[in-house]
Amino acid sequence: MTIAITSAMLMPFCACEKAQQENPLLTESQQPFGAPDFSKIKTSHYLPAFEAAIQQNRENIKKIVENPDSATFENTILPFEDSGRLLERVSRVFFAIVEADKTPEIGEIEKKVQPMLTDLENEIMFNKQLFERIRQVYDKVQESKASGQQSMLKGPEDEKLLEEIYKEFVRKGALLPDEKMARMKEINLKISDLQQKWGDMLPDATNDAVVWVEKKEDLAGLSEADIAQCAKDAESRSGKAPYAIVIVNTTQQPILASLDNRDLRRKVYEASVHRADGTGKYNTFGLVCEIAKLRAEQAEIMGYPNYAAYSLEKTMAKTPENVYAFLKSLISQYATKADAETKAIEDYARKTISDGADTFQLQPYDRFYYSAKMKKELLDVSDDEVKPYFNVDSVLVNGVFYAANRVYGLTFKERTDIPLYHPDTKVFEVFDKDGKTKALFYCDYFRRPTKRGGAWMDGFAKQSRQWNQIPIIYNVCNSAKAPEGKPSLLTWDEVTTMFHEFGHALHGILSDCQYNSLSGTAVARDFVEMPSQFNESFASIPEIFDHYARHCDTGQPMPPDLKERMLKSINFQSAYALGENLAATCVDLAWHMLPSKDICTPEQAKDFENEALRQVGLLNLQIPPRYHTSYFNHVFGGGYAAGYYSYLWTEVLAVNIADVFAKRGALNPETGQDMRDKILSRGNTGDLMQMFTDFTGMAQPDASSLLKARGL
Secondary structure (H helix, E strand, O other): OHHHHHHHHHOOHHHHHHHHHHOOOOOOOOOHHHOOOOOOOOHHHHHHHHHHHHHHHHHHHHHHHOOOOOOOHHHHHHHHHHOOHHHHHHHHHHHHHHHHOOOHHHHHHHHHHHHHHHHHHHHHHOOHHHHHHHHHHHHHHHHHHHHOOOOOOOOHHHHHHHHHHHHHHHHHOOOOOHHHHHHHHHHHHHHHHHHHHHHHHHHHHHHHOOEEEOOHHHHOOOOHHHHHHHHHHHHHOOOOOOEEEOOOOOOOOHHHHOOOOHHHHHHHHHHHHOOOEOOOOOEOHHHHHHHHHHHHHHHHHOOOOOHHHHHHOOOOOOOHHHHHHHHHHHHHHHHHHHHHHHHHHHHHHHHHOOOOOOOOOOOHHHHHHHHHHHHHHHHOOOHHHHHHHOEHHHHHHHHHHHHHHHHHOOEEEEOOOOOOOOOOOEEEEEEOOOOOEEEEEEEEEEOOOOOOOOOEEEEEEOOEOOOOEOOEEEEEEEEOOOOOOOOOEOOHHHHHHHHHHHHHHHHHHOOOOOOHHHOOOOOOHHHHOHHHHHHHHHHHOHHHHHHHOEOOOOOOEOOHHHHHHHHHHHHOOOHHHHHHHHHHHHHHHHHHOOOHHHOOOHHHHHHHHHHHHHHOOOOOOOOOOOOOHHHOHHHHOOOOOOOOOHHHHHHHHHHHHHHHHHHHOOOOHHHHHHHHHHHHOOOOOOOHHHHHHHHHOOOOOOOHHHHHHOOO
16 A cells, blocks of 8 residues: 555656546535535545545645744644645545445455555654644744733634644654654554454444344234334345344344343344354454553553543543542442332333243343333333334424424425435535525435444534535434335434434534634534434424324324323333443443553453443443443444543533523524524534533533433
8 A cells, every 4th residue: 555655646747637637536526515426436436536635635744844934823723724625525425435335345445545544644743843833833822822912813713723733743642752652653553453453343243143033923022014124134134034133233222122032032132242252253352452452552652541541631521530420420329220120120020921930030131121011011102102103204304403493593405416325315405594505414314234333423524614615414323214115213212313413413514613623523522422412302392292203104293192101201211221321431431541551351351341340330230331342332443432421421511401491492592592602603612611601601510410311
């Protein structure tokens, strides 16, 4: 690959120009608002586009470094902000496809591209001449502030951009001596390679964990629609049996709530928890231990005791001690409720079993099943009853979009003239309350073998006044697509997931920032989940709920009595959901609180996880972590290392903000505008806690509200 990069760097200008003309990734898209032109983009375009964009990025950095004038914001910081614009455009398109439609060909290109990008990042972050110019600008600004002289900066966004760039260089090791700098480069390359291997292995392991079913009667308890989905999933996976139960990314599998066959429930649960721990042909523990060890070494080189301390410094929480204090306050209140919940489910199960009730012991694969039956008996509601009212199209248009219209004044119009990367995808033009185009929004909600598990938001382009760019945002989920001619129906969890991911989308859509690198969701991990978790609250607001919860066949709203029972059931036995999140959070922190010399071997990884949970009082067979170590993609494949706590942390912020909306009127557009002005439009242009305070009037978040909101 080095040879290919070198060849690209030496390519004559006329050849470069010709290549750019032939490659749609290297020229401005002629689609509306610069949307990617997927009618022209071919798989063969990606690698040459990366080579050319990386070359251009290097040349732009070289121009900054070789500028003979003294360093200023205008000739150093702004050109640096713009230096990778082409590479960002190429990367955003390519990695969207990697996540959502990763064919073998795309996977092979990714293996070549990742080391190229890591090499480039190393070159930039450890470029001493570049950093020296950045530091000169930073020092001049600090001196101006200290002396009261006029700054070279035009405003707070300039200051924030300079601060973020300078501190990122320092955090990556720009001040290190040569020997340590060289080691950091090696570590960066190695981690990139290991995460690439993780990204290849985990989806394969999850796909391989499918549970094959020969007889329809073994699927007793499932609805006819769910059985048809199992048949469709079997067909799409080469049909080793007539039916297939696909494993989703979390430990517990939603289908376990309905399966009557206990042995099949056990097989499904075990397929989930053992997908990548070496029980079968896949084992990620070697990758986990190596990644954890390298991260710990990174932190130690930078002068921190462990990776958690290093990583958390730039978050709202600041230190591992603050995170643990937050978690312990929840664990202490949660534990007794969780034990009572488990006992209630086991007692109920024994009452319903005709044979062997005296010796029956509740297993984790039984929990969802008997909890669902208990909920049906006590509250007279089940997923099969409510799913016909949650048609994915109605949830999107009459729920997600309707709430955004009522609160923020946005309207949505589907565009059928913009090319898409997959037939299941849709794109909408988003209009602001003044009628002007605000963004493009893509949605891709159905699972397929080439899509990674989970749900996420990102963008083909971020908002930037500097670049005159509107945001081009997408949401991706993994709901089941119904057979042809049938409506695709959602569970309540999938409904709230759509609202959640659209909360992230709103953070991108409503951004109004000068600079690309500060806009939208470019905030600390323990703030970025707040808008999404807050947006979930709209799913159950009566006026919104009634607007989208309509029967897929008749179009009639959910009957009032069913609606009342369904909404009451949302927090039914909610200790489980909190417990699995707390356990996953503590697993994440345990791996990243260790010094490098104490990282365990792959053979010890399972025991390490169990011991970590035991120490915090969360080793509970009945409530396992939402993700066990071996398939914890957020932490070992994504950007949430030492940061999974942020889901609970930001839930507190979200509940506090929802309380403000409730007091002012949940759909009050004035409150929505206030939310836009003080939080959603501002990206990372100010202090995040101050943004929270400006909107809520609270000096600090109130953590006690989380347990109340969860019904605990």
